[in-house]
Amino acid sequence: MIKVAHSPDADDAYMFYGIASGAVKLPVPHVEFLADIETLNKLAVEELLDVSAISVHAYAYICNRYYIMRVGASMGEGYGPVVVARPGVDRPRHVAVPGRCTTAALLLKLAMPEVKAVEMPFDKILDAVIAGVVDAGVLIHEGQITYSRFGLKKLTDLGEWWLRETGLPTPLGVDVVKKSLGRELAEALTQALRESIRYADTHREEALKYAQRFSRGLTLEETARFVDMYVNAYTRDLGARGEKAINELLTRASERGLTPSCTPEYI
Numbered sequence: 001m002i003k004v005a006h007s008p009d010a011d012d013a014y015m016f017y018g019i020a021s022g023a024v025k026l027p028v029p030h031v032e033f034l035a036d037i038e039t040l041n042k043l044a045v046e047e048l049l050d051v052s053a054i055s056v057h058a059y060a061y062i063c064n065r066y067y068i069m070r071v072g073a074s075m076g077e078g079y080g081p082v083v084v085a086r087p088g089v090d091r092p093r094h095v096a097v098p099g100r101c102t103t104a105a106l107l108l109k110l111a112m113p114e115v116k117a118v119e120m121p122f123d124k125i126l127d128a129v130i131a132g133v134v135d136a137g138v139l140i141h142e143g144q145i146t147y148s149r150f151g152l153k154k155l156t157d158l159g160e161w162w163l164r165e166t167g168l169p170t171p172l173g174v175d176v177v178k179k180s181l182g183r184e185l186a187e188a189l190t191q192a193l194r195e196s197i198r199y200a201d202t203h204r205e206e207a208l209k210y211a212q213r214f215s216r217g218l219t220l221e222e223t224a225r226f227v228d229m230y231v232n233a234y235t236r237d238l239g240a241r242g243e244k245a246i247n248e249l250l251t252r253a254s255e256r257g258l259t260p261s262c263t264p265e266y267i
Contacts, residue, residue: 002026002050002181002189005033005040009141010211010223011230012053015072017207018199019192027188036122037140037173038099045101050178051189055099056171057106060250060259065179067186067267071194072175073242075234080159080170081107084129084152085136092135092155098122103172104138106253107158123216126150140172142218142226168245169234177267186267197236238266 004019004026006012018024020032033049041058043049047065059068081104085092097105097117105117118134125137130150138158139147147154159170175193177186200207212223234242246264253259 002028002030003033003048003052004030005035005043005049005052006175007037007040007053008034008214009037010215010218011074011227013214014200014207014211014227014231015193015197015235017203017210018196020210021199021206023199023203024192024196026192027185036098038102038122041099041101044176047178050181051175051193053173053175055101055103055106055173056246056249057103057253057259058101059174059176059246059264060253060262061101062176063250063262063264066176067179068238068246068264069175069177069190069193070238070266071190071197071236073171073234073238073246074173074230075169075171075232075242075245076159076229077169077232078160078163079157079229080104080162080172081138081140082147082157083108083112083136083138083155084147085155086129086132087151087153089135090155094118094134094136096120096125096128096134096137098125098138098140102140103170103249104140104158106249106258107162107170108138109258110252110256111156111158111161126152142216142222145222145226146218162249166245166248168248169242171242171245171249172230174246179265183267190267194236197231200231 129137215223
């Protein structure tokens with residue numbers, strides 16, 4: 001019985017809709033586990049999950065033990081986590097991040113090395129910024145498209161910054177599979193996720209309604225907008241450019257002494 005995990009967010013829910021609906025069968029019995037991305041990062045570091053969504057940042061700590069699937073990636077073409085603040089705050093000192101191993105935290109260190117990152121659950125960051133507990137916060141998930149409702153302003157989009165720096169898409173999340181399962185099973189599991197995404201695409205209306213259940217208050221239209229941001233061409237096939245973006249982020253992080261050296265292996 002293998003353990004398959006993803007975050008309870010609209011984009012992941014859309015990707016896994018084919019499997020969750022029963023239309024796509026995994027090649028072996030499995031149990032499903034849902035948790036926020038930083039929890040999944042920590043569990044993967046301890047090698048407690050067989051297949052999981054994780055942050056690209058976290059992969060630096062597990063690259064000898066997991067393959068990166070060539071499907072299921074969350075990448076933004078010129079957009080990504082957003083650093084937001086209250087009006088009047090232009091030079092933040094303390095910035096909330098959604099976990100040490102998230103890619104959002106790594107991008108903040110690369111783009112704004114002068115700030116002090118403060119870790120907290122991703123769903124508390126908006127409230128912490130509004131209340132003035134922190135000067136600014138890095139928003140992931142649906143917060144990227146709803147922050148203006150709360151009177152907050154964008155200081156920087158870390159995906160825009162990454163594109164200016166590298167000319168590459170922002171590599172935020174990937175799905176990984178444990179190498180100890182063997183390459184044959186790892187390839188079959190990757191194919192199952194590919195078929196799950198394809199099923200969601202061909203049953204888009206039902207898949208979006210399912211994904212909306214994980215969108216924390218977004219309308220169906222907003223859910224579709226968010227899903228389309230992070231379920232894109234790179235999700236369906238990383239391709240050479242997607243792999244280059246991942247490799248570039250991990251190389252830069254290693255060269256800055258922020259992560260161990262890592263050579264990704266794709267499947």
